[in-house]
Amino acid sequence: MTQAAPVSVDSRTLRKVITAASIGNFVEWFDFAVYGFLATIIAEQFFPSGDAKVALLKTFAVFAVAFAFRPLGGIVFGMLGDRIGRKKILALTILMMAGATTLIGLLPTYAAIGVVAPLLLTLIRCVQGFSAGGEYAGACAYVMEHAPHSKRATYGSFIPVSTFSAFACAAVLAYALDATLTKEAMANWGWRIPFLIAAPLGIVGLYLRIRLGETPAFQSIEADNEVTHAPLRETLKSHGGTICRLGAFISVTALSFYMFTTYFATYLQVAGGLDRASALLVTVIALLFAAVLCPFAGRFSDLVGRKATIFTTCTLLIIVVYPSFWMASSGNMMLSVMGVLLLAIGAVLSGVVTAALLSEVFPTRTRYTASAITYNMAYTIFGGTAPLVATYLIGQTGSNLAPAFYLIAISVLGLIGGMLLPETSKVALDKVTVQAPKAKPAPLTGITT
Numbered sequence: 467m468t469q470a471a472p473v474s475v476d477s478r479t480l481r482k483v484i485t486a487a488s489i490g491n492f493v494e495w496f497d498f499a500v501y502g503f504l505a506t507i508i509a510e511q512f513f514p515s516g517d518a519k520v521a522l523l524k525t526f527a528v529f530a531v532a533f534a535f536r537p538l539g540g541i542v543f544g545m546l547g548d549r550i551g552r553k554k555i556l557a558l559t560i561l562m563m564a565g566a567t568t569l570i571g572l573l574p575t576y577a578a579i580g581v582v583a584p585l586l587l588t589l590i591r592c593v594q595g596f597s598a599g600g601e602y603a604g605a606c607a608y609v610m611e612h613a614p615h616s617k618r619a620t621y622g623s624f625i626p627v628s629t630f631s632a633f634a635c636a637a638v639l640a641y642a643l644d645a646t647l648t649k650e651a652m653a654n655w656g657w658r659i660p661f662l663i664a665a666p667l668g669i670v671g672l673y674l675r676i677r678l679g680e681t682p683a684f685q686s687i688e689a690d691n692e693v694t695h696a697p698l699r700e701t702l703k704s705h706g707g708t709i710c711r712l713g714a715f716i717s718v719t720a721l722s723f724y725m726f727t728t729y730f731a732t733y734l735q736v737a738g739g740l741d742r743a744s745a746l747l748v749t750v751i752a753l754l755f756a757a758v759l760c761p762f763a764g765r766f767s768d769l770v771g772r773k774a775t776i777f778t779t780c781t782l783l784i785i786v787v788y789p790s791f792w793m794a795s796s797g798n799m800m801l802s803v804m805g806v807l808l809l810a811i812g813a814v815l816s817g818v819v820t821a822a823l824l825s826e827v828f829p830t831r832t833r834y835t836a837s838a839i840t841y842n843m844a845y846t847i848f849g850g851t852a853p854l855v856a857t858y859l860i861g862q863t864g865s866n867l868a869p870a871f872y873l874i875a876i877s878v879l880g881l882i883g884g885m886l887l888p889e890t891s892k893v894a895l896d897k898v899t900v901q902a903p904k905a906k907p908a909p910l911t912g913i914t915t
Contacts, residue, residue: 487609528587556608558600606622615893619767701836775818
């Protein structure tokens, strides 16, 4: 059987593809960010108790539940995406995410319906986590399977742009509401506004995704009757080694991302002594810097290749993470900005090359399933636990710089796993094949034929 010729996609279609993929990713991360920024208010509304710390812990426990459901969502939506196509699944995930996020904004509080309120919140967060499990890997595959192979990281970089932009917008909106509304107004209805914004964003994203066609790569295997009917079994059987190697590197992406976007705002206050407004301002500056940097990181990766980008990313993080945390703990505003920007460079490089690698190291038949499993497992284990582990390490060691050594250790692990991956930057996606193990030599029997 001959491979179908690569389909050339015009620039106008590519722009539509990137927009449609990015807006769903924006909704996903905007929700996670808003929930974190408004955690104290959500705790008051859904988990009232005599102990504010207990209420906050319950709120973050519900936050963690969403992460627990991401791998399951990745498996389910990944298998469906490899069987019926990327477009249909991405339309479903954005509908589920936007709908669930909007429902949080409409939920009655504990004061209105009692214990049913936190139960409904938990259920909705489960739906969000489940749908998010199929979103990022699918969005990356959708863009990569349209992009020219020489510019995949450049075009794919706009997925991380939407991620960092979502966090920046969530931080700005939370700060604006906090600054303009009274405490009573914020508690009564103001906290609902960010969640309700998901509704129009989801409608726009769904409209864009429905109007677009299936990817050329998936159409090609459909035409050749090569669509797999058991993508999970094939993934586990054929790509276990690749999943482990890529997962080791994505652990760096997950940890550096959550250290940078979520934990650092707290670290600036606890270790650096900055007030909440100053810490939020530093975080927003760094997030906007990261969003602007993403396309340049994509061009860099397309120019030097994936393995060189992996080496640069991990080496850079190993070098800068300690001074980054030291400057952030200084209490000086300018040094804090410089410190978080240093960490942002490594987080951006790892995020951009990860977006490309998710599609490049797996064949089209099982790309969605394999990439979703790899991405969500790494993010659940290393991303969702980042603030908890960082806080634990500081408590156990008594050093505010302990999280830096944790990130250094994971960067070493990621460097080892990443450098064992094949170079894929110039390989067409329809040429990606299973990396078969080397055949063992036949035993000598002393008999010749």
